[in-house]
Amino acid sequence: MIQTIRKKVGMTFTRKWFARSWSYRDAFGFTSLRQYLGNAVPPSLLFSCDRRFTLLIDLTLDTEIILKAMHKNMRYQLRRAEKDDFSWRETKDTKAFQRFYNNFAQEKGLPTLRDNVLTAEKTHLNIYEVVLHDDVVVTHAYLIDLEEKRARFLYGASVRLNEKFDQNLIGRANRLGHWKEMQHFKEMGLQVFDFGGYAKDTNDPEKKGISNFKSAFGGVVVQENSYNSRLYRLYRKIGK
Known part of the structure; x- marks a missing residue:
């Protein structure tokens, strides 16, 4: 997995590329799981899904x-x-x-x-x-x-x-x-x-x-x- 962190207007934005798991910390932060590879799909209540190919x-x-x-x-x-x-x-x-x-x-x-x-x-x-x-x-x-x-x-x-x-x-x-x-x-x-x-x-x-x-x-x-x-x-x- 690759994690990149950006600072903007006092907030921290995290991108996780090719993650194979998610956490509640991801869910309640400014987090994007890019090209997610995990078997446990993040719940729709906490994450929105972008269908990608x-x-x-x-x-x-x-x-x-x-x-x-x-x-x-x-x-x-x-x-x-x-x-x-x-x-x-x-x-x-x-x-x-x-x-x-x-x-x-x-x-x-x-x-x-x-x-x-x-x-x-x-x-x-x-x-x-x-x-x-x-x-x-x-x-x-x-x-x-x-x-x-x-x-x-x-x-x-x-x-x-x-x-x-x-x-x-x-x-x-x-x-x-x-x-x-x-x-x-x-x-x-x-x-x-x-x-x-x-x-x-x-x-x-x-x-x-x-x-x-x-x-x-x-x-x-x-x-x-x-x-x-x-x-x-x-x-x-x-x-x-």
């Missing part, structure tokens, strides 16, 4: 088997990306990541990444970059749960909204980044690559496109619900 890839499989399970166009795009002048690397520079991500988020109309969020997640965060001619073109951040042996994709950003860069090239960089990261996590001894959400049965064209992108890597769609304490849910509702 994600896509998991089994990293215990042989690399060639993982590749074979991908859509043929994904394998083609990865072969092309290997011939491009990309380099892939891990970085510890969270401030540079935050700037890059926030530039992307602002261009796309998404919420930016605040300092308190990054500080809470920093201990469990691994960040990777795909670089082209000294320019960072794609960055990915994952939550790493060593106990569960799981890497969970959390944030991703690119320069695809920048007209300076070829969009097809950036698309290949994004694919290559995920594939390099899968191989890296496999070498680390992790067993599960979690794509961080999957919009099952959506009619939203953008969400459907993202889900199709993830599905092209293979894997299995699973339901892993999140449970929010009533206080957490109320604050989030008021905050909106």
Whole structure:
């Protein structure tokens, strides 16, 4: 399990990722159980349930088997990306990541990444970059749960909204980044690559496109619900 704590307006907000049990302390605090894995489901009187899906890839499989399970166009795009002048690397520079991500988020109309969020997640965060001619073109951040042996994709950003860069090239960089990261996590001894959400049965064209992108890597769609304490849910509702 991963636990992150954020302080805001004098209150403490706790997120527990991949928890396998709950407590009354969770129920009466500002607590969110993200992708809950426990058999004992938190009672609806104390928690509200957010029905969630994600896509998991089994990293215990042989690399060639993982590749074979991908859509043929994904394998083609990865072969092309290997011939491009990309380099892939891990970085510890969270401030540079935050700037890059926030530039992307602002261009796309998404919420930016605040300092308190990054500080809470920093201990469990691994960040990777795909670089082209000294320019960072794609960055990915994952939550790493060593106990569960799981890497969970959390944030991703690119320069695809920048007209300076070829969009097809950036698309290949994004694919290559995920594939390099899968191989890296496999070498680390992790067993599960979690794509961080999957919009099952959506009619939203953008969400459907993202889900199709993830599905092209293979894997299995699973339901892993999140449970929010009533206080957490109320604050989030008021905050909106």
